[in-house]
Each structure stands twice: as structure tokens, then as C-alpha cells.
Amino acid sequence: MNIGEIAKRAGVSRSTVSYALSGKRSVSEETRRKIQQVIDELGYIPNASARALANGRTSTIGLVFPPAGSHYTGMQLDFIGSVVEAAAAYDYDVLLSPSGVDSDRSFQRLLAERRVDGAILMEIRLQDDRVDHLVEADFPAVCIGRTAHPEGDWWVGLDHTALVEACVHHLADLGHTHVAFVNRPEHLLRSGYESAHRGLEGFNKAAAERGLTTRTYTCGDDAASGQGCLERILQDDPATTGLVTLNEAALGGLYRGLAVAGRHVPRDFSVTGVVAGRWAETVTPQLTAADVPAEQMGRLAVDLLVERLDHPDAAPRHHLLTPPISLRASTGPAHGRTTRD
Template sequence: MSGKRPVSEETRRRVQQVIAELGYQPNASARALANGRTRTLGLVFPPAGHHYTGMQLDFIGSVVEAAADRDYDVLLSPSGMDSDCSFQRLLAERRVDGAIVMEIRLDDDRVSHLNEVGFPFVTIGRTAHPDGTWWVGIDHAALAAACVHHLADLGHRTLALVNRPEQLLKAGYESARRGLEGFTKAVAERGLSARTYNCGDDALSGQLCAARILRDDPATTALVTLNEAALGGLYRGLAESGRLVPGDFSVTGVAAARWAETVTPPLTAADVPAEQLGRLAIDLLAERLDDPESIPRSRLLAPPISLRSSTGPA
């Protein structure tokens, strides 16, 4: 049945016939006891806010699909060290062979704990000091900076950044912090005026944020958003304020392609390759499980901006 021992074709055929007649399925727990592998991976993924955003669901789907291609199941652990019952049970009971850890903070106690106990894992995102850790990630600082340079090249001089909620920024949420750093640096390099805003992960928050941007400085002609979930609301808020996109106001940012294309006009954006990141993470984890002594590896992606219809000359 394992395919690892030589048997005659006749014997193999007879065994397969009996398996079919009985509807037999191997017992995963017994198999795990026999070979020390569960063929299951953990996905440690607490929501960054009060709900899962479209981009987060894309990441979950990409990990599950990539794992299935390698004949692994995925066990979701929607918690971390902050509410650690599920997380600790995942490790203590060895329910999984390894883990993918997401929603990374610059100082992440989950990563520290996994390193301390020697449990194999890969992170999607990176901490402030990722040396010695297996990880894949997006260069949010470079992407935010690219958005600023794109707007500056179009003649925009007064910009706004729409970031994630304030509590995530204070908690050291990696994409929010690094995106802010890249935006701030690029604005200074181009000699632009800019304001930064924290925004809830929902359409209403985006709508209110757009109104606040124009109230704070009516001269603002463009924004960069790191908040995909608020995108529809930002468009609505601009429309209610009498700003046409892109005729009166340009919008760009970081978002998954399929979400950037759901708004009208479609968003000019640095497209987050969620599927590629999920597959890279699974590939690295499989490599680590097959060779525990291998040297830690990482991949940092910085996809180019996809020009669509939401940006134009100032």
C-alpha cells in the first residue's frame, strides 16, 4: 500500500481490489505514529483586525492550495501568543509537521517562541531582525515608495497615505510600519507635502477617511493606500466630495490584482502576488522538513506597479 516494498503485480491487483470492495481509507493518526509525520501543516493566522480582509483570505487560499499540491492538509490556528491555547496545543501535541505563520509583527512573540522550541516554520512577512529565520515577504517600503514616485512623476505635489488601523501600527504590524517608512522617505526625497491617516478595515471607514483628507487639506490631489479593505469607501468618499477619479484626484496603492480590478476605475497598484507567496512559503517549509539541517532561506518580492485607470496628471 505504501508503494515502498516490491510485490508482484498480481498481489498488488488483489490488494487494490479488496481496498475498493471495503472502501478502506488509511488511518492518518496511525500512519503518523508509524512514520513520525502527520502530513498536516499548521497555518497560524489570527485576524489583524476584527474580520478577515479579502487579501487575507487570498493568502489563506493560496497556502491551502499549495499544500494540497504537495499532499499536505492544513490546520488553521486562528490565534497566537496573545490568546495562545490553540497555538500552544498545536505545538505541544505535535498535531502538525510544521507551520506557516502570518500577520507578522516587527517584534513577534510567536516567531521567538517557535525559534526557542525548535519547531519548523516559515513566516509570510518578516520581523525587524529576520536573520536565521525562513520567510517570504513583500517589500512594502519599496512598494509604497514606488507609488509616491509614480504620483510625483504625474505632477502631484500634495499627497495622503491611507494606512491600516492605528492599533495595528502601534502593535508593529509589519506591512503598516514598513509601508509608512517607505512613503515618508519617498515624500521627503521628492520634496512633496503629505499627511498620513490610519483607517479601519472597512468601506465606511474609508469613506470617512476620504472626507477627512479633503477637509484637512483641500489641495490634496492624490493618495496612496495600504488598506485594501477600505478601497471602495475611499472611492465613495471622493465621489461624495465632488472629486472624479482620476480627473480631479488620483488613487494608487498596494492591493491584490483581483481586488484592484473590482473598483471603478480599476486601481493602479503594486499588485500583491498572494498565490506566489503562499506557494513559496509551502515550498520553503517542505524543504525545511525534508532537510532539518538546511540553511535558512528567504524571498523578498517587490512587484512593479500595474498601470490601470485610477491615476492621471495633477
């Protein structure tokens, strides 16, 4: 069951078995066959801990994401799935590490315990002490998302600013003048969560350019909050005829709020935003949205990390994605009873 046992049964030394397996030195065809035969018989597979200890590589990458408690969004699910799949293709395993802020013990441990060769971070904040620490320690990591100053980092991100701008322009082009923005929860915005900030920035910029009347909201990551948020929107400004959202989990609630208020989508009210495609398609009418290419992003993150692990001195690389808006069925021209003002 261990390499010594294999060596004994094959009548060779442990090092010869090791070389036969790794191919790092030549081994005669005959002994190689003999060793392989013994290995097959016993179903021997080398112990990962021992191997990691000896050569300093664990063949594992850490996926760092915020602590549960709060629920995960569908997008996070897609990231996790695609990261695991992409990592498997490179023969890497994935260790999940729930960890919010840097002070978190489990984050410190992940690095110091050397359980992983590198890490992929999700849910990046503009000022992110986790990223700072990783950079400082020169630990191989790739962010899904980017900080305020990502120059020296490796990352793959979405241009939330441009995406939300595009959404606003889309609504403005359709003639909407009173538009709301439904952001992620307030505590995320406050803690500097990237997409919430950059999205908001894009919204304000484009709205100013187009001279729109706007209001912005934060909204909990669940249907009930979405419904409540929509009530507030119509109460604050009944003339509102469109909204842009980043909040996938609230989407169902927003739709329900509109239904309850008797606003038909898209006739009376247009909805758009930045949402993973498969979720945009579950609501009726299907959401016109910039589809978050979560799968591609997860894959790219792994590609970058593997490249960084293979070439420790490579210059930082990144991918900034700007997926187009998929026109589905949730937006339409502003007209009818809600635009009389």
C-alpha cells in the first residue's frame, strides 16, 4: 500500500519505483513493466500528503468565497461549478474556503498551512485586505473581480460600469425618463463590494448623460426584499417606468412587486440588468440583460492561476469582459399610462 511495499514486491529500491512513476530518470523497460504489474495488482496510488510534503506542491487550489450564513446567489454557484470543472482538467482539486475578511483565521490558515498551491478569490471588494495580503506574501492568486487598483494583480472581471451604462442607455433609447437602480444589499455596498460600486457608478454616469430622473436602492438578496424594494420604488416615484438591477436573487420579487402593482412587463414597465443568462431565462417575461458569463469566468480564472503557478515570474495578466446585452422580452418603449407626466 505504500511505495516501500511496491519496491519490495518488485524487487527494486523505493527510488526506482519513484523514478518509474515520474519518469524523471530512465528505468529499464523490464523493471518498469514489473513495477507496473505490481502496482496494478495492488491498486497502489501514492499518498497525497507525503507527495505534497516532499515536493512542496499539493495539486490543490483554494476557492475563497464569503461565509455562508447569507445565502449564495446563483452566480456564485456557477462560478464554483466552472472552477471545479476547469481545475479538474488540469488535475487540480479544489478546496473550498469560506472566509470573509482578512482577519478571518481560516483565511490565514489557508495560506500558512500550505494546503493549496494557489487561490481563486470571489466577491472582491474595492479595498480588499485579503488581496493586499496575498500580494504582499506573493502568493499565487487570481481574483474573480477587481479591486480599486488592480494593476499588479491577476484577475478576471466584468466591466460592471460599462454593463450598467449599457442597460441605462438601452432604457433611455426606449424613451424611459424615470428609472430606478436596484443594487445588492446595503451591507455589501458599504463594505465596498466591487460590482455594487462599479454598477452604481455606471448607473449614475449614464443617467446623468441622458438627463434621467433616477433613484437608487439597495435590496436584500431574496425575493421578499425584491418585492418590498419595488413597492418603495413606485411609492417614491410612481412615474418610474424602468429599472436596472444587479440583484439576481431579488429578481423574482421585483417581478412579483410589479405584478401586484398592476404594472405589466414590458408594456408598463421595463426591467433589465446584469444577471447570469440561465436565471434571466427563468422569469417571465424573460429578462433582457447583460448575461454574466460565469462559466467562462471561472474557466479563465483557473487558466490564469495555472499559468501563474507554472511560470512564477510571469507578468500579471487579466481579462476584463463586457458581454453584450441579450435582448429578450422584459423591456419595451416607454408609453401608456405610466408615462403621462
